[in-house]
Amino acid sequence: MTSTVDTPADTPKAATPSGLVAVARAPGWVRYALLALGLAAAAWLPNGLYPAVAVDILCWALFAVAVDLLLGFTGLMSFGHAAFWGTSAYVTGLVAIHAGLPFPLAVLAGALAAAVLAVPIGYLAVKRTGIYFAMVTLAFAQMVYYVANEWRSVTQGENGLQGVPRELFGWDLTDDYYFYYAILPIVLLGLAAAWRIVHSPFGRVLVGIRDNPARARALGYPVHRYKLTAFVLSGFIAGLGGGLFAVGHRFVSLDVLHWTTSGKAVIVVVLGGIGTLWGGVLGAGIVVRLEDWLSFSGFEAIGLVTGGIFVLVVVLFRRGIWGSASALARRLAARRR
Amino acid sequence: MTGQALLSARGLTRDFRGFRAVDEVDLDVAPESVHALVGPNGAGKTTLFNLLTGFLRPSGGRIELAGRDVTGLPPEQVARLGVARSFQITSLFPQLSAREHVALALQSSSGLGWRFWRSAKLMGRYTERADELLAMVGLSELAEAPSESLAYGRKRALELAIALALDPKVLLLDEPTAGMGLEDVDRTVELISRVRQGRTVVMVEHNMSVVGRLADTVTVLQAGKVLVEGPYEQVRADERVITAYLGAADAAH
Amino acid sequence: MSGFAQNTFNGLVSGAFYALLALGLAVIFGMLRVVNFAHGAFYMLGAFGAYVLLTEAGVPFWAALVIMPVGLGLLGMALERAVIHRLTRLDPLYNFLLTFGLTLILQDLVKLRYGVQSSPYATPSLLSGTVNFGLFDFPTYRVFILGFAVLLCVAVWWVLTRTRIGMVVRAATERPDLTRAFGIDVGRWVTPVFGFGIGLAGLAGVLAAPMRAVNPLMGADLIIVVFAVVVIGGLGSIFGSVAAGFGIGLVQAWGEAYLSNFPIVSQTIVFIVMAVVLLWRPAGLFGREEAPA
Amino acid sequence: GGGGPQSGGDQKLTGDKIVLGVLNDQSGAYSELSGKNSVTAVEMAIADFTAKYGDKAVTKDITVETADHQNKPDVANSKAQEMYDRKGVDLILDVPTSSAALKVADVAKEKKKLYFNIGAATTDLTGKSCNKYTFHYAYDTYMLANGTGKTTTEQIGKNWYILYPNYAFGQDMEKSFSTAITAAGGKVVGKDGAPFPNTSGDFSTFLLKAPTLNPKPDVLGTMQAGAELVNVVKQYNEFKLRDKGVGLAVGLMFLTDIHSLTPAALAGTTYTDAWYWNFDAKNREFADRFQQKAGTRPTFAHAANYSAALQYLEAVQAAGTDDADAVVKGLEGKTVEDVFLRNGKIRAEDHRVVHDAYLAQVKPQSEVAEPWDYVKVLKTIPAAEAFRAPSADCKL
Amino acid sequence: MLRIENLSAWYGEAQVLRDVSLEVAAGEVVTLVGRNGAGKSTLLRCVMGLHSGQRGTVELDGRDVGKLPAHRRARLGLGWVPDDRGSYATLTVTENLTLPPRVGPDPWSLERVYEAFPALYTRRDSAATMLSGGEQQMLALARVLRMGARLLLCDEPTEGLSPLLVQQVGDLLREAKRHGVTVLLVEQNLHFATGVADRHYLLAEGRVAEAMDNSEVRSRERELLAYLGI
């Protein structure tokens, strides 16, 4: 913890991933138009898409936004967020099965459990930054995976937790079409919360910490505690997504905790655009839809396509879809002026 | 004795893998004084700063702030007790504008930073004060520019504005005029003499004319130890200081 | 007693793989600031390459032990030139992500061509016997691996810390522009080092072929354990990575042998050790402090 | 929402066609033992069916949909739903990996559509998770244990050391084997759950432990499957356990496993097989046709997929409709005989499809006369003995 | 020895150097003075070949080096003391010193370096970025001396040095000059500059505003200080 300050390894402070994109400051009417468009798209989605896929997109959107909250706005790349997504999925499932609560309450319980788990993991992980942070979170998530795997009496191990009910005051939500609309408000609430966090005084401090932690400390900000808080908030939102995912599939498998799930979340965020928040939503839509389509196309190597796209994005469009689009828009606007 | 001093150190020591950078230093900074630390390069001035501000943990000794033991507190807590510092090698948030820097500093003493459920627009309340501070250090026109695009001298000025924004009881400045042109140096000296009212300033400075104009007390460090301490004129004339630090008289201008 | 000795020996052997992989990771990281997620995939390619060479060209183990690391090293160099190198000026996370994507691609390419079934690879006949250690005997091949890995680790450590090569490469990595300004052609140094690290992974893969199932996913989960190993040892530290590699091999073997009634513990022991190390020494056992945070 | 078609009694065929869905692992650990070649087998069944009935067939429009479930239960879940809802699939086939298999059973029950599981081993499919629309073909953990466990205990040695992957499938296998061994008068002197998935691929701790147990086991019973089985066998040979008097028994093995390990590594190992391609002329004839299409010999899973598709089509033909309830009624209690099912019967009580099973032994390399002919069948286990009695847990 | 003609440089859209032309003869010590942000450091980077957005001619010994990559220019005898001191965190002090190859006829030996800078000797096995600010400045200067560079590009080498050391650096530069080394020096400290330099260029807003020789500077010191704010 102690280390020199006046003599930091003065490697040119490479642009943080997020540093590429400042929070877009589009004119007001553009932002409202986009918001309206987004809401309309969300309301229409299950009519144009297989409803089960639409439900998955919603859940992954929350997950991606949670990851971006850390990556884009705190400069911490969690490669182990499956731990929170998955833990919430299990807790949600168990609560729904054993306590028979309506699903929103079960999901809330799951998200809280994820947040609680985020405290010890975050406490250890925020001691490291950058690439170390990614590795440490990855490793701890793998640990959670093993625990879930071994704790068979609770999690049913490899068989997965079967028969998670979709209970909401006696309404029949077995049809994914209606279920989609049942969870939409929860998801929107989660997204709004993420947006609020980013645009709060707290969010500003996080950006400062991301760019120069030592400086932030000298200003009197307890950096570790801020990062930890961000981590826990992010865990909670990821948990919200994971819980809904469990109810959506009426079932929880070990895969929700696997490192490939964490990796996929990061892919989604990078594709959408780091530090753009809504890019994650877009990325979730694209990736989930693409995987769905690929697995039906008979093409065996899904990883080849997702991995390939990912490599292209990292090499060529680091701003991601949203980031590139808003940069383009800004450039056009500047030219017109 | 320590009853008098606002900030004091007793037997303060710091080792780096067997190398002793600060060696049993006793230091008493009187309230509302300007206390200069000078000494050859590598004497341990910056290290001493880092110890006093919590960025380094002492290997031995004790630090008191207004009679309270602050040894080993982390930097953010030291800062909250009213100790602000600038960095010798500039240390800013590259993406943030000058104004945002100052606003962040102004905010830190309030609990606002924790309000993740409130709007960032609340920070607008600091704009006015931030612009005042930026004007003080001559950065008014550059308030919107991201700090990474500022030339070196401007960054130093911003460092100072940030430290001031914390409205500290104790202000620790590490070479505040290094890399500045004379005009800026003058402005900075003038600025420091303005803000010292009601504050205690500790500064590291190689520019002896700056030291002469500001300091009430000068402590000369050498090889981690206190060599001489006293008023400027006395220290300046000290044989040991001349051989160890000042060299031939023409160096100071 | 002989049981304990055997378990210990075994731990050292699996530790040898961790050490070799961690060493490659550390070399690449130390020189390029790149955490190579694809390291496990290259390990897999090493093993798979040995298998393909044997079955499709009749190339024996000993030749594969040379061909594969060299071939993969060249591939690594091409990769460095083509993409890695463009990203080194950015945050290291980008290269982490890049190599993650690469892992998915490499795995699937092999899968597409050869399927996921494990492929057989015989122990070279020269090493197929057992060695008697008095208390117990042990497969010759494992003894060979252990000796080979230790030698290799020592050699690499020596080159990187005691010769000019290591120094130049470290400088080139840390501040490429500045280093160029001192008359050193940076590009010429960094690429081979990356290739070398990849070659090490390939070598570990060839060594693993006779001992472990050769399949496209063999490196996938392994790499995460290796990540934990380097966090424990201190990622920047060559010595730390190697020591932690052997140490974790031992701890795992003992855990499996003596804690088999607590599978949760024996399965997660690596990560438990990592948590303890992080609490006690955030920079790892032999790591240097990071920039202040 | 995409609600399924209402099942009306007199309706003939939905959309005038039959769609068979093969849902299995097409890229992962089990893609060789079932995978694409299962689709080939199902296509063969359709061709045979069409050839047999010609113009009298209920329809000529029979197609196959296929999807990769990547061995992930959640993927299997959404694929199964999508198959039934959007692709108009009437029957889902195969689904290896127990966890995915159980999940698909839920979907079948909810959508009231047929599901023939072939690739999964868990007895829960015909136990506590059974349902009206789910049938279990080919094999299960009981069958494997009953065959291999019993015979090995009687013929090779009484003392066992069991090594199993510590997850659902492995734990089921361990229980089934222990029961079978004890019943045959043997003793389990030790058992260990190895980590699953085993990241290091190293089983030496367990293999070293085996000969040191007291009393010393005569047999090492490994329950690992796929890649892990390959590892265990390799290391078993490396530590020369056979020379130390510890024999090897394998819980579940597919032809493809023997192929990848080579018969030399497994020579003399006995195991229970649900079907073997070179058992008799009828099987061989099928295997030859299969090889023409697939370029390889069929595993028992492939043959079972063929049989399952064929029997379903026959049932639809007989019922004159693809209405699931009608087809189930026609299938329940039916006795069947085809290239895969010998003395086959579709039990009405739990929807277990029983048939003869075989005790097989891997030939030494010297006796392998043609490629893929790795096994000799020691004994046929009659259908009545091969599978467990219907479980009380199952309420259809 | 060094001739710069019509050099312009940009950071993105912003132009920081405008048609700068200047010359440094062999064996001369020439300073660049100017306010903060005038573009002095950028000019040195351009000469070194490290700035990408530039246009104009840079000639070394009559040879156009504009197309050469930085490492080739260094091999021709250029030595750069960067404004941020350029210490390597991953190298020890000794390694920092021995890293660059020798490029000139009169490279210093390690012993000679340590004799001139005893402070570096005591810290020789520390990571370079662990040194104090002033010690790093010494290291940067010592490094180019050890290279034996024929043309030193020194960016504010006295910043943060104690008065004693400032004198010492002055002595070193003068001695280097005696051995035929050419120096292009960026300096804020006019007093120091006149002590070592022969000629001076005044840079303002990216242009050469004036070229003066030493005596002229001395006589106009008051005026210049006022003008420059130095």
Ligand SMILES: Nc1ncnc2c1ncn2[C@@H]1O[C@H](COP(=O)(O)OP(=O)(O)OP(=O)(O)O)[C@@H](O)[C@H]1O
């Ligand atoms: N983290 C560290 N590890 C090892 N040595 C250090 C570390 N920090 C400082 N030192 C050493 O301690 C001594 C004092 O350094 P310090 O930075 O305090 O000097 P200073 O008085 O501020 O000098 P300057 O005027 O040059 O800035 C130096 O010799 C330096 O090399």
Ligand SMILES: Nc1ncnc2c1ncn2[C@@H]1O[C@H](COP(=O)(O)OP(=O)(O)OP(=O)(O)O)[C@@H](O)[C@H]1O
């Ligand atoms: N990385 C950068 N991006 C954008 N602008 C830059 C960058 N670096 C420098 N500048 C701008 O270029 C101009 C010249 O900078 P330069 O560093 O060359 O000045 P200088 O004369 O060396 O100043 P100083 O005396 O403060 O070191 C300044 O206005 C500065 O703001």
Ligand SMILES: CC(C)C[C@H](N)C(=O)O
């Ligand atoms: C070998 C596999 C096809 C069986 C699978 N492991 C199961 O759970 O049923």
Ligand SMILES: [Mg+2]
């Ligand atoms: Mg200092």
Ligand SMILES: [Mg+2]
């Ligand atoms: Mg400059």
